[in-house]
Amino acid sequence: MIILGLESSCDDCSAAVVEETVEGPLLRSLVRESQDAIHGPFGGVVPELAAREHLLQVRSVIAGALAQAGLGLQDLDRIAVTRGPGLVGSLLATFSTSKALAWRHGIPWVGVHHLLGHLHAARFAAPDLAFPALVLLVSGGHTHLYLAQDWTSLHLLQKTRDDAAGEAFDKTARMLNLGYPGGPLVDACAQAAVRAGDPFTPPKFRDGKASWSFSGLKTGVKLRVERNPRLAEAGASDPEVQGLCRSLQEAIAAWLLKPVPELAREHGARSLVISGGVACNSRLRAEAAAMATRTGLRLAIPEPRLCTDNGAMIAAAGAKLEPASEPWSQNADADLKWGA
Ligand code: KG4
Ligand code: ZN
Numbered sequence: 001m002i003i004l005g006l007e008s009s010c011d012d013c014s015a016a017v018v019e020e021t022v023e024g025p026l027l028r029s030l031v032r033e034s035q036d037a038i039h040g041p042f043g044g045v046v047p048e049l050a051a052r053e054h055l056l057q058v059r060s061v062i063a064g065a066l067a068q069a070g071l072g073l074q075d076l077d078r079i080a081v082t083r084g085p086g087l088v089g090s091l092l093a094t095f096s097t098s099k100a101l102a103w104r105h106g107i108p109w110v111g112v113h114h115l116l117g118h119l120h121a122a123r124f125a126a127p128d129l130a131f132p133a134l135v136l137l138v139s140g141g142h143t144h145l146y147l148a149q150d151w152t153s154l155h156l157l158q159k160t161r162d163d164a165a166g167e168a169f170d171k172t173a174r175m176l177n178l179g180y181p182g183g184p185l186v187d188a189c190a191q192a193a194v195r196a197g198d199p200f201t202p203p204k205f206r207d208g209k210a211s212w213s214f215s216g217l218k219t220g221v222k223l224r225v226e227r228n229p230r231l232a233e234a235g236a237s238d239p240e241v242q243g244l245c246r247s248l249q250e251a252i253a254a255w256l257l258k259p260v261p262e263l264a265r266e267h268g269a270r271s272l273v274i275s276g277g278v279a280c281n282s283r284l285r286a287e288a289a290a291m292a293t294r295t296g297l298r299l300a301i302p303e304p305r306l307c308t309d310n311g312a313m314i315a316a317a318g319a320k321l322e323p324a325s326e327p328w329s330q331n332a333d334a335d336l337k338w339g340a
Pocket of ligand 1: 010138139140141142165166167169170181182183184187276277278279280281282307308309
C-alpha cells in the first residue's frame, strides 16, 4: 500500500510517501518546509503567519514528495492527514487540500491524531515493537506518557501540569538570546559544556499525583539571568551559558525518565517509545539508552528527522486506520482539541 502523509498542525509543512509492507513501513520520500525564518524574530510560532505560509507551501511540498518517490497521484492507495490537535489555520491547509485531492482522484482518505502519528514514527525503526509499551511523547506542546497495548490504542498515564518540556527549552533559549528554535540550540550549547552549572530542584507535588511540571524551570532560568545579566548577552560559546544549558538539559532528561521504571513494572511494559521533537535531545537519548539497559526495556526512538513533526509519521499511522467513508462530508472536519 502506498500512502501520502501530510502534516501541518503547527509550523512545519510536510509531506511524505510511505510504502506499507508486511515487514513494516518504508520511507519512499520526505519533504519538510521550515518556517523558522518567519517565526524566529518573534521567538515563537505566530499562528496567523504559520497559516498563511502553509497555504503557500502545501502544493509544492506534496509535489516534491511525489516527485522524490517517482510517483504520481494515480499511484496512491491512501491519503493520510493530521486531523488534530493543532492550530486551526495551520491544520486546515493540508486538511482541506487532502480532502479535495481525495475527492477529485477517488483516493481513500483518513484523518490521523497528531500524537498517534508521533507513536508511529517509531515503526520505521521498530516495526516489531514488543507490547505493552510505555510511550513518552515530548514536544513543544505535549509532555504525555501513555501505555500502548498495540499500535492504535494509547491510554494516558501522566502528563505535565503546566508547560511542555519543549517550552522549557524554547524559553530558555529566548532568555539566553541563543536563537530559534530553542531546543537544538540549547542541546548544542549543553554538549559543549565542560561542566554543568548549579542543578535545578525538581518540583514537589503536595497531592501526590503522578505528573510533571516544567514551568518552574522557566522561573529558575529567569532568576539566574536576573542575578547575572551578563548571561543574556554572553552567547553560546560562554562556559557559564553552556553550564546552565547542561544543567537544564540534565534536569529535563532525568525528570522525564524518572517515572518510567516503576510504571513499566506496574504495567508489565516490555518496550519504551520516545517521540516528539524533544526526543531529538542528545541527553534524553543517552539517558534513555542507559535506562533501557538497566531495566531490560526495549527502546525505540525514531531517527531525529522523524521525531519532529513530519508527514511520514502521519502516513505510517494512517496505514493502520480505517479510511473514512465520506471524507468530503461535513463530519470529516479538523478537530483542534482532539483528545489532548
Ligand atoms: O514535535 P515537534 O516538532 O512539534 C510539536 O508538536 O510541538 O516538537 C518541537 C519541539 C520544540 O519545542 C523544539 O525546541 C524541541 O521540540 N526540540 C528539541 C530538540 N530538537 C527539537 N528539544 C530539545 N533538544 C533538541 N535537540
Ligand atoms: Zn508534534
